[in-house]
Amino acid sequence: MKNCMFLVLLCLVSMPIFSQNIVWETDYPTALSKAQQDNKILVIYFNNGQSPSLERVIKKRILKSNEFKNHSNSIVGLLIENTNNNDEHRYNSRVISGYNKDKVFPAISVIHFKARKYLPLLTKFEDVNIASFLNKFKDLSN
Numbered sequence: 001m002k003n004c005m006f007l008v009l010l011c012l013v014s015m016p017i018f019s020q021n022i023v024w025e026t027d028y029p030t031a032l033s034k035a036q037q038d039n040k041i042l043v044i045y046f047n048n049g050q051s052p053s054l055e056r057v058i059k060k061r062i063l064k065s066n067e068f069k070n071h072s073n074s075i076v077g078l079l080i081e082n083t084n085n086n087d088e089h090r091y092n093s094r095v096i097s098g099y100n101k102d103k104v105f106p107a108i109s110v111i112h113f114k115a116r117k118y119l120p121l122l123t124k125f126e127d128v129n130i131a132s133f134l135n136k137f138k139d140l141s142n
Contacts, residue, residue: 022068024077028091031078041071041112041141044078044095048105057125058106067134071141108133112140 022043025031035042045063047055062068068075080100082092099109100121110119117140122133 021072022063022075022077024079026079026081028078028095031076035076035111036113038076039114040074040076041110042076042078044080044099044109044111046080046096046100046105046107046109048081051106054106054125057130058108061125061130062108062122062134065134067138067141071137074141110137110140115140 023034024045025034031042034040045058047058049055078095080092080095096103099111100107102123104121104123106123106125108122112118119133119136119140122129
């Protein structure tokens with residue numbers, strides 16, 4: 001019985017935690033390569049785990065929004081959870097200094113390499129900010 005419950009729990013934990021079909025990478029070179037090679041939009045989610053209420057808002061209102069759902073097949077996600085470099089995440093500080101210069105967490109950055117366009121870093125998650133961000137994302141995605 002315990003083994004069965006453990007397997008169910010393991011399956012639930014290993015399910016995608018963010019949005020529909022978006023593949024979330026934790027390695028910048030891998031995410032960058034996939035976005036450029038497949039002509040996809042790169043969504044960088046800076047999350048240090050210090051603001052659970054904001055993280056819930058981000059997941060519910062942005063990452064699971066219709067705008068993201070409608071374009072999930074054309075998105076590569078990059079999850080930056082650690083501000084320090086290590087063997088597994090050796091480019092984190094470069095990504096942060098390049099796309100999140102003020103080191104604000106949580107935050108979201110969006111880059112469309114082929115169009116050579118990007119959205120301003122989203123750091124405020126009030127309704128008006130989210131609505132504006134999603135409208136800009138929709139325009140960038142089309």
